[in-house]
Amino acid sequence: MLTLEKNSLSEEIEELVSLYGENRGSLLEILGAIEKKYGYISEFAQQEVARLLNIHPVEVYSFISFFSFLHSKPQGRNMVRMCKTIACNMKGADNISAVIEKELGIKFGETTKNRRVTLEYTNCLGMCDCAPAMLVNGKIYTNLDVEKAIKIINELK
Amino acid sequence: MSTSAVNPKKRTGPVIFSEYNSGDGIKKAFSLKREDILFELKESKLKGRGGAGFPTSSKWMLTAAASSDKKFLICNADEGEPGTFKDRVLLQEYPELVFDGMVIGGYTIGAKYGIVYLRGEYEYIYESLQFYLQSMRKRNFLGNNILGSNFSFDIKIHLGAGAYVCGEETALIESLEGERGEPRNRPPYPVNTGYMGYPTVVNNVETLAAVPHIVCKSGKWFKKFGTDKSTGSKLFSVSGDCNKPGVYELPWGITIRELLNIVEAENTKAVQVGGASGICIPKSGFDRKLGYEDAATGGSVIVFNEKRNMLQVLKNFMEFFVEESCGQCTPCRIGNVKLLEGVEKIEKGNYTFSYINTLKELGNTMKVASKCGLGQSSPNSFISILENFKDEIFKSNGANNDRVG
Numbered sequence: 302m303l304t305l306e307k308n309s310l311s312e313e314i315e316e317l318v319s320l321y322g323e324n325r326g327s328l329l330e331i332l333g334a335i336e337k338k339y340g341y342i343s344e345f346a347q348q349e350v351a352r353l354l355n356i357h358p359v360e361v362y363s364f365i366s367f368f369s370f371l372h373s374k375p376q377g378r379n380m381v382r383m384c385k386t387i388a389c390n391m392k393g394a395d396n397i398s399a400v401i402e403k404e405l406g407i408k409f410g411e412t413t414k415n416r417r418v419t420l421e422y423t424n425c426l427g428m429c430d431c432a433p434a435m436l437v438n439g440k441i442y443t444n445l446d447v448e449k450a451i452k453i454i455n456e457l458k
Numbered sequence: 459m460s461t462s463a464v465n466p467k468k469r470t471g472p473v474i475f476s477e478y479n480s481g482d483g484i485k486k487a488f489s490l491k492r493e494d495i496l497f498e499l500k501e502s503k504l505k506g507r508g509g510a511g512f513p514t515s516s517k518w519m520l521t522a523a524a525s526s527d528k529k530f531l532i533c534n535a536d537e538g539e540p541g542t543f544k545d546r547v548l549l550q551e552y553p554e555l556v557f558d559g560m561v562i563g564g565y566t567i568g569a570k571y572g573i574v575y576l577r578g579e580y581e582y583i584y585e586s587l588q589f590y591l592q593s594m595r596k597r598n599f600l601g602n603n604i605l606g607s608n609f610s611f612d613i614k615i616h617l618g619a620g621a622y623v624c625g626e627e628t629a630l631i632e633s634l635e636g637e638r639g640e641p642r643n644r645p646p647y648p649v650n651t652g653y654m655g656y657p658t659v660v661n662n663v664e665t666l667a668a669v670p671h672i673v674c675k676s677g678k679w680f681k682k683f684g685t686d687k688s689t690g691s692k693l694f695s696v697s698g699d700c701n702k703p704g705v706y707e708l709p710w711g712i713t714i715r716e717l718l719n720i721v722e723a724e725n726t727k728a729v730q731v732g733g734a735s736g737i738c739i740p741k742s743g744f745d746r747k748l749g750y751e752d753a754a755t756g757g758s759v760i761v762f763n764e765k766r767n768m769l770q771v772l773k774n775f776m777e778f779f780v781e782e783s784c785g786q787c788t789p790c791r792i793g794n795v796k797l798l799e800g801v802e803k804i805e806k807g808n809y810t811f812s813y814i815n816t817l818k819e820l821g822n823t824m825k826v827a828s829k830c831g832l833g834q835s836s837p838n839s840f841i842s843i844l845e846n847f848k849d850e851i852f853k854s855n856g857a858n859n860d861r862v863g
Contacts, residue, residue, distance in 0.1 A: 326654065328636030333578075333617055354636075367638040367784075368619035370578045386540045387734070387760060387774045388697040424622060424778055426579050427543040429697030429760070430704045439581045 302345060311349050318353045325354055328364055332371055340380070341372040369423065377412040377419035379457040382436040385422045388429030397433055397450045398422075404451055418457055469551070471707025472683045473691040474667055480554035481599050483670025487562045488607055490673070492522065495566045499669070501677030503689040508534060508625070508662035509732060509756030510831065514669075517659050520649040521567040524657035529569040532653065532660045533560055536577045536630060538622040539733035540778060541758035544693035545663035547705045549576075549583050552667060553590045557613060559666030561599060562673055564611040567659055572613040575630050578620045587615055622782035626830050627660040629784065640786040641830035664693055664757070684710035688749035696721045698730075698761035715744040717759065725764045728847070733758035734775040735835035738768070740846040768847040772839060773801045779836040790833025793824040797840050804851060814844065 302310075317334050321327035331350055335342050342350075342365055351358040365371040383389075383398050398409065401420065405413055412419040428434035431443035435450070442453055469475040487495055500515035521529060533556060537545040548556055560572040576584060591613055594600040602610045621639045623629045628642035631653050652658020668690060672680050681689035688710035694717065697703045701722035708717065714729050730738050731748065732755040739746060739753060746753045762771060776798040785791045800817040803809045821837030828834045844851065 325636035326634060329616065329619065329633055333619060336619075356636075364636065364638055368578075368621050368633075370618075370620035385774075386778060387730075387771060388541055390774055391698055391762075391766070423579070423620065424782060425538060425540040425542075427537055427546045427577075429541050429543055429695065432697065436579065441582055 302343070307345060310343075310346060314346060314349045314353060318350075323354065325356055328354065328361070332361070332365060336371050340376040340378070341374055343375075344373070347373070369421075375412075375416070377416050379418045380421065380436075380438055381418055381454065381457075382421045382423040382426075383409070384424070384426040384428065384432070384434050384436075386425035386429075388425075389433040392432040393446075394433040397445055397447055400447045401450060401454055404454060418454065469705075469707070471691060471693075472709055473671055473680060473707065474548075474552070474555065474664070474693060475707045476671065478555060478670060478674070481558065481597065483558040483673045484561050484565075484599055485605065487565055487673050488605060488609070492566050492568075495562065495673060496522065498672055498677040499566075502668075502672045502680040503677075504665065504668055504672065504680065505688070505750060506662055507664035507668070507692070507756065509539070509735075509754065511750045511754060514661065514665055517649055517661070518563065518567055520647075521569075521657045521659045524650060526657050528571075528654075528656045529567055530653045530656055530658040531560055531563045531567065531569045531572045532627075532630065532634075532658060533572065533574045533663055533666055534625060534627065534630060534660050535580070535663050536575050536618050536625040537580075537663070538577060538625050538782075539735065539756055539758050540775070541695060541697050541730065541733045541760040542756060543695045543697075544705050544757045546580060546583070548663050548667050548693070549580070549587060553587060555667035555670055556663055557591065557594060558599070559661075559669035560613055561604065561611055562669050563659060563661065563666065565609050567657075569659070570611055572611060573634065573653070574613060574615045575618060575624070575634065576615055577618045577624075581617060584615060584617060591615075621784075622778075623784045623830070623832055626832065629830070630660065631658065638784070640784045641832075643829070662756075685747070685749050685751065687751040692748065692755075693757050694748070694755070694759050695757045696759045696761065699723060699726065699763035699766070700761045710749040711747050713745050713747055714739060714753065714759075717748065718744065718761065721761070723761045723763070726761055727764045727766060728762045728768065730758070730760040730762070730771075730839070731755045732838075733760070734778050734839055735832070737838050737842040738771075738846060739842075743846075767850075768843050769801065769804060769851045772843045773798070773805065775839045776801050776836075779832070783832060783836075787827075787829040787833060789824045789827040790829070790836065793820055793828070793833065794836055796820055797837065801840075818844065 317331045321330045347361045348358045351361045409420045409422050426434045433445045434443045504514045505511040624639040626641045629639040633639040648658040684690050691709050694706045731753045779794040783790045821841050824837050
């Protein structure tokens with residue numbers, strides 16, 4: 302990372318810390334905001350957060366590793382989360398997942414080479430009455446079928 | 459799908475979905491003494507709607523009685539139990555009930571701050587909730603000196619980040635404090651030592667949504683519905699093999715058979731009551747009543763028809779628990795892995811009955827030895843599915859065992 306980029310990231314994190322509060326209780330909000338903007342929380346960002354909250358960087362890393370929506374490695378520009386819990390599974394989610402994997406040429410848990418899409422499985426999205434469902438960049442899509450799902454995936458920039 | 463906070467008022471039901479005007483509960487509460495509100499709540503016999511069923515009035519009384527300069531009220535909107543989506547409907551369509559319930563709760567227990575812990579998966583509701591809170595502030599139902607009284611209260615929304623275990627109240631508090639979402643030893647309970655060490659009430663979204671109705675219409679009115687031990691109504695989230703999945707508000711005590719008729723389920727083989735951590739009830743149990751005294755549920759009802767392979771259903775549940783166990787205590791971390799291994803061995807026909815019995819014993823050990831509700835309840839579906847569908851599972855002996863249906 303260039304020094305300029307580092308400086309601007311530091312400034313951003315300082316702003317987040319002053320917005321959410323300079324205490325450990327703000328960790329979830331601060332990390333959530335960084336993840337939302339950058340798709341992950343870099344080692345440098347982790348160190349900066351730790352420095353400003355006066356905790357050890359390993360505690361920040363430990364926190365990130367606990368939550369499935371926080372990442373310490375770069376992800377694709379688009380995050381696709383397919384529900385694989387029972388109600389979606391019963392309505393054919395596994396078939397849709399297989400077709401998506403084939404279309405993108407990657408498995409769930411992987412990112413396309415051009416960093417366009419990351420595929421992740423997720424547990425119950427709370428959309429069981431309109432299954433199958435997936436989250437794309439936080440937006441919910443329901444009553445999926447293969448055709449609909451592929452259209453959504455292929456329209457991602 | 460609409461994410462608007464504007465209430466379409468299309469749903470009907472005896473309690474939660476009965477008529478209510480935004481703010482009425484707050485106005486009524488302010489005309490009452492705190493003790494009167496606690497009395498009505500006790501009279502109503504309202505129990506926690508997240509599934510555990512702890513009397514709400516006891517939680518509130520303990521926190522109200524605790525002496526502390528700061529207290530907190532947390533709305534648990536970390537709805538993660540497979541098959542549950544009622545809180546999503548409440549937050550999207552009836553935010554006034556949930557937020558009014560929080561203000562009344564804050565007033566009653568003496569808290570100035572309310573926190574909504576919204577699961578990360580529901581991020582798309584966040585903006586509309588903020589919008590609604592803003593409109594409450596404009597109407598002086600939130601903020602300083604609410605409706606000219608000396609009571610001030612405000613609500614903040616925290617987004618979770620995808621962890622089922624954070625629905626457990628102490629894990630939720632841990633994550634709000636910037637720690638890994640690992641449940642705490644209890645006691646002390648959050649009512650004494652909660653968020654940041656202060657007395658804290660943690661209530662489910664649906665529990666809070668019932669409060670304004672109870673305050674407006676009395677505890678006596680509330681307990682007219684339901685049964686003696688399970689008063690009032692319940693929002694059931696029905697999914698799976700039925701023609702009309704969705705959220706239904708029905709009085710407690712309704713039988714599974716009656717519910718199946720309402721949702722137009724045909725050729726039903728089994729019903730999972732209480733989500734992955736609940737129990738699987740076969741046809742012979744369809745006359746059982748939904749309620750704390752019989753088949754308890756936080757609302758999740760998943761319907762399986764004759765075509766479903768129950769071993770695959772069980773496998774899906776066990777994979778869920780292996781992933782979602784926080785890993786802090788051994789019975790849950792290792793136990794769930796062993797139970798899943800067992801399911802995979804049965805799938806391949808590679809098992810002995812003494813091995814299956816050992817796994818069931820392990821399940822019973824997990825129920826008593828695990829630290830929190832996750833590990834205490836995850837063996838429920840393992841034990842009940844293997845018990846109730848042994849003919850189907852063990853006769854097939856590996857053949858045709860690889861698809862849900």
